[in-house]
Amino acid sequence: MIRSRSRAAGFTLVEVMVALAVVALALPALLFALSQQADATGYLRDKSIAYAVGANRLSEIRLLARAQGDLIKGEDRGVSRMAGRDWYWWVTSTVTDVAQFYRVEISVADSETTRDTPLYTLTAYLSADFRQDTIPGEGSGE
Template sequence: MNRPGSSAPRRSTGFTLVEVLVALAVVALALGALIRTTGQAADTQYEAEQRTLALWVASNRLAELSLAAGLEAGRSSGRTRMGGRDWRWQTDISAAPGGELWRIDVTVAGTALGEGRNATVAVHTGYLPR
């Protein structure tokens, strides 16, 4: 035990340089993983939003066709604005097996994340009576 007046060397309290560097390395690794996870979560959220809006566009198109009189087999296309974005849709109407229903495939395309071209975001199929 050291007394206040003794000449024995005192051990200083605190962290050594090596301990501080190891702690900083651990914190840097943890922050890097956190930043990567946050970026992936943002991308996933954006893709889910894209798919949801595209399915709403397709559902709206099917609802419009259900109100239309005299559907005929064929292909049509158009544009819709929803959620602050422009969407292109293509509708393929064909006879369903059995001949009592129309099969309607609605393909919705929007601008892909980070790309300038339109990419298919969703394909939705519905059936309506003939």
């Protein structure tokens, strides 16, 4: 007995065209999501480095203030090199309502022209009172 094949196995042209249409619609959306993820990763990396630059600058301000016995007042600016790039920072020190306390704001950006929109801004309140007896564990021992 001989069997005849009336229909060949495989996909029809319509099925192949529908599959291609689905892939053509999904692929650009996937590529767009992937590029957004890559951009977000770069932004978070830059923001983390800017935080480190600001924290380093705050530590330096504290050390210099303690060594010199005087807290910086007014504004200061500079450039720090970290992770193979230059990072621009601006420090603003203002008097608060509390005696001997200053508000220190450190803004960090990846270019000098983006001062108005920094990647990271660190705000700290520092005492300008550097007497020996105000530090716990130090002093006359009374």
